[in-house]
Amino acid sequence: xxxxxxxxxxxxxxxxxxxxxxxxxxxxxxxxxxxVFQQLNVGVDEVVPHLQxxxxxxxDQGAAIMxxxxxxxxxxESNKGAMLPTIAPSVIRETLHxxxxxxxxxADIQRVITAFAAAAKxxxxxxxxxxxxxxxxxxxxxxxxxxxxxxxxxxxxxxxNRCRFGLEVYEAIRKAVGEDFLVGFRFVxxxxxxxxxxxxxxx
Ligand SMILES: Cc1cc2nc3c(=O)[nH]c(=O)nc-3n(C[C@H](O)[C@H](O)[C@H](O)COP(=O)(O)O)c2cc1C
Numbered sequence: 001x002x003x004x005x006x007x008x009x010x011x012x013x014x015x016x017x018x019x020x021x022x023x024x025x026x027x028x029x030x031x032x033x034x035x036v037f038q039q040l041n042v043g044v045d046e047v048v049p050h051l052q053x054x055x056x057x058x059x060d061q062g063a064a065i066m067x068x069x070x071x072x073x074x075x076x077e078s079n080k081g082a083m084l085p086t087i088a089p090s091v092i093r094e095t096l097h098x099x100x101x102x103x104x105x106x107a108d109i110q111r112v113i114t115a116f117a118a119a120a121k122x123x124x125x126x127x128x129x130x131x132x133x134x135x136x137x138x139x140x141x142x143x144x145x146x147x148x149x150x151x152x153x154x155x156x157x158x159x160x161n162r163c164r165f166g167l168e169v170y171e172a173i174r175k176a177v178g179e180d181f182l183v184g185f186r187f188v189x190x191x192x193x194x195x196x197x198x199x200x201x202x203x
């Protein structure tokens with residue numbers, strides 16, 4: 001949770017003249033995206049009052065503030081947090097820690113889409129100016145990339161199909177937060193290896 005010390009740190013940056021703070025790198029939207037490097041948890045309502053206090057402090061200094069939200073997918077670790085299996089578009093070993101994810105089924109796809117929307121709404125209720133997702137190497141990016149998506153259903157294969165999960169996430173987020181809220185996307189412009197996304201596909 002972004003408690004007092006966290007809030008005072010961001011407040012201090014705002015006081016010194018930062019225009020827009022993007023805090024909470026890889027804040028987790030759901031229980032099977034565990035806090036593997038001490039990220040914030042935006043997957044529970046408990047976070048809202050902390051966000052309200054944080055945004056009030058930063059806005060009082062004249063700065064804007066956004067949070068980065070994500071589902072780690074296979075980048076998560078099944079021996080952390082709730083110790084649940086990690087999920088990914090396909091059963092392809094994560095390179096960072098070499099564990100093997102479970103192939104995400106359609107029920108879990110819907111659950112995670114709903115979780116992204118609920119997390120974005122908590123950020124809005126917390127008084128923030130917007131969110132971005134971190135897509136590259138995390139669940140949305142794992143769907144986008146042919147290196148990690150070998151599905152044969154509507155969520156894999158063509159570029160259009162690989163975009164489907166991310167687009168459904170963004171449609172759900174926009175529906176939950178309305179028009180007056182910034183919704184961004186952090187992604188790579190080229191995965192830089194033959195099996196991955198090229199510059200043209202990323203664009
Ligand atoms: C351990 C580690 C954790 C990172 N976590 C995040 C993150 O949560 N969100 C994000 O947008 N980037 C994250 N990054 C990427 C950095 O923001 C940055 O893009 C990357 O380190 C390349 O920039 P550099 O060459 O200045 O290090 C992380 C990088 C490292 C090394």
